[in-house]
Amino acid sequence: MTRRLVRFLDERVGVAPLLRKGLRYVFPDHWSFMVGEIALYAFMILVATGIYLTLFYVPSHEQVVYHGGYGPLQGMEMTKAYQSVLDISFNIPAGLLIRQVHHWAADVFVAAIVLHALRIFFTGAFRKPREINYWIGITMLALALPEGFLGYSLADDLLSGMGLAIAYGVFLSIPVIGGFATFLGFGGELPGAPEFFSRMLVLHVLIIPVAIGALLTVHLMTIMRQHHTQFAGPGRTERNVVGTPMWPGYLLRSLGLLFAVAAVLFLLGGLVQVNPIWEWGPYHVYSGTNGAQPDWYLGWLIGGLRLMFPFEPHIAGYTLVPNPFWGGALFPLVVFGFLYLWPFIERRWITRDHGRHELLDRPRDNPTRTAVGAAVLAWVSIIFVVGSFDRLYLRLDVPYEGQVWFWRFAVIVVPVAIFFITRAVCRELKAGGTHPLRGWSGGVVARTASGGYAVQGEPAAKGDEREVAAHAPDGGNDAGDRA
């Protein structure tokens, strides 16, 4: 059977050598290398559930009166778009399950990308020869954010409408091209031209997912070409890759992960309610609700918008840069700019290292990179958390204005402090030589001046130390004693 299938394919497309190579493709074993796979599988589930939802969704601004399955909205005027999402949730069997799985999958997709990116950053996996793949990954993150935003904006409930209003405000605030670009997108003033929802739908179900899919393919093919990086360890060098081959070990594990992701998403989708659009009611330009929030992956932007000073430079009565630009547009541009430029910055000013790297750094191995990364992460995280301070005030009774004023300054001070603390800790650890949590044995392999590779200063494993200590009273040479 196998032979016949292989022969059939090989005689027609000549795939046997490729297949042989693929089956023996080696994946280095470390759990953190599978975070990206979570994102990959979440994306697959997003596509599958998304196709299902597209078959029922109606992208229309047309006003209708609701007579569907949800009591409190009976007789209300709403758009067809909102009505169709209500119908998916109430009238189509299993529709709500698929919708909730789709939403949770989007949340998990972006979360997994972020975690994956952090792993890549702090282990230096973006270094030569992997810069291009790193940029592709960052680009996919940059595409995932608007993709998710468009997805929940299509529902046209109160929450999503408020989100669109803010997006309108932020786009409008961009200097020079703001008004023009916004009107091209929205087709006019908020709430947009009649064809606005179709435009969002095309972006959401076609243009951005295809772009992500294409980048994903290139991302994976590049990995196949370059192989994974690996952590230093016995037998692992810059010249080889040690681990489980694709067939059969890794394939089964990876498929197991696919279904584990599906299991988590379907259990959440069935048991934990997400974005109950029927509870928010329809959106009108003049409606609002307290405590409105975007989905988590845009929380850093609402934080930026809320934290910003009321700074709006103007000349002779004309506004130059409207305020939403700072928190809503400039802030993400700076963060993504940092992510894109980091490989250059590091090579140019920090490591001056142009060599090829297949072995990963531990975070302490490059204290400056780790410290800069931790500081930027703290900066973004603080602003992210500030976005939900209104709820914090409600729960913990810390006055809102006070919090905002405090963090307007602390958001600069804290990351700077974190930079110095992290750098000091990394240097300390590096000098100490052992892992803070467990002993690490093995050598650091470095490229020698002559171009070869050698193991440098192999630190003693914990076990070895114990052994030495136990034998010390014997007088040193235990072999001699025993003899």
Place this chain on the structure above:
Amino acid sequence: MSGLRRALTAIGRFAAFVLLFLIGRRRRGRPGRVSDEPPPVPGPHEREVPSGRRAETLVAAMLVVCGLCGGAFVALYFAYDDTQLLGLSLGLAFAALAAALVVAGKAVIPQETYTEEREDFGDEEVREEIESLVHEGGEGLSRRGMLLAAGGVAATGLGAAVVWPVASLGPSVGDRIRKTPWRAGRYLVDAEDRRILVDDLDVGSFMLAFPEGADKELLGSSINIVRLRPQELDLPRERAGWAVEGVVAYSRICTHAGCAVSLFRYPTYERTSSAPALVCPCHYSTFDPRRACKVVFGPAGRPLPQLPLRMDAARHLLAAGGYSGPPGPAYPRVRLQ
């Protein structure tokens, strides 16, 4: 009820069993972790064929569970469309399949550690060959500069032609953003299109209102009217006549990012609480309605535009003119007042 509880208990026991099984396997499978010996350097290809009858049974059992849960999903779909039960059955089916595959991957099939040599990218000779191939393509060209310039002209013209249809997507901004339906003499109506009497509002109340006969969804339509005590108003001198017996009107759309300003704070006793304010619930821009909606907190950069009011003989509220400034979120070059 009790049946379901029994079923859940059974599932829980099963999960615990699986967990214990897996944990037990792991402990036994990796004695080296606690030993004092340094780990062996793996050879180029290590292969260990397990003999796991128990694991095989477990995998088979999981696969059967997966199939049963899948079947349960289909049955539920027809019999009882409940999101929770549907999600539970499909989720457990996936979980069982995942467990089967992982157990198979770790305890049934051969465990291999493979070492592969990395390929060196790049062959200087090939690169040079490519370079010369590219350059040879332009052999015999005498007026390279002229051709390049002409090519640039073609690219610019055609590029512009290809990109230009994008402009049809939206109207030009022009004065649209400043346009509102408010004119002198336009009546104020409530959400149900009834005209509003001054006396409909008590001191300390606020109300969503619209221009009579206009589209409610325009950014320049909706307003908040609030009634304050006439003596606490502190409007600029040129707006002295814009309030009617303490009733003032401001655009409902926040000048920061376009949300609806739907909060109004009016203290019963200001000395022990906070001052009156209109607040936007998106980013908590806070405006003082007594002082022409000056920004007192939050990120908004300019006040909410005010609508001058007057009343007719029957004490109905109507607009005495247009807004004091452009309503809605700011855009570059917007006029402040």
Place this chain on the structure above:
Amino acid sequence: MRRRRLLLRGLPALLCTAGAVYGFASAPAPAQPGAGGARAAGSAQAGRRLFLQGCASCHGDDARGIPSKAPSLHGAGAAAADFYLSTGRMPLENPQDQPRKSDPVYDRAQIDDLVAYVGSLGAGPPIPEVRPARGVLSEGLRAFTDSCAGCHQVVGRGGIATSVRVPDLLSASPKTIGEAVRVGPYVMPSFGEKQIDAPTLDSIARYLRYVRHPQDRGGWGIGHIGPIPEGMVTWLLALAALVLAIRFIGERTTE
């Protein structure tokens, strides 16, 4: 059927170890104050005695208020007195604090006496009669969104108005809701009969009774406040579970 639904709702809570998420997301459910209907009027004289003991230190012996401590109660009306006292918002220990919902200090009869006394000081909004059964649910949602959701959140979970906390409305009785709408306690605006008429008020009360247990077709409601608890579930539940899974699947490091 109903019991089964309840069990299913509870299931994720059992499965979930992140109790903190729930604690953050869901508002506490305090005891329901008895919905007081029309009752025998209290005695203004007895009320005055109680007033002198418990309220006069801030509101003054003549109930005309003491500057920087408390406002005059002449013209405050019966509804205001009943609202503040029966929700435990008054008496207030520190006059600078925001009054909070808590257990009432006085029993029902004492409150009736105090209400009669404050009502006798001058005309104010009377205690409205609110009958949620007469209301229309969708009408309630619409009116609530237009006039109330900006502060109280569209599902009545409360919020903030920059410097003050806005209470959730999960335990408010129809009478309390009606009194708050008419009186405008603390920094809340007041809405007269002409702005929110009696049928609309009934509808709002009906809607607020509904939002205590809205139709959570999707499962565990995680607090009904939108994306914040959703993000917590994403990271603390979903991603944590998946990271545990890959730690197990991918664990074969050479150590």
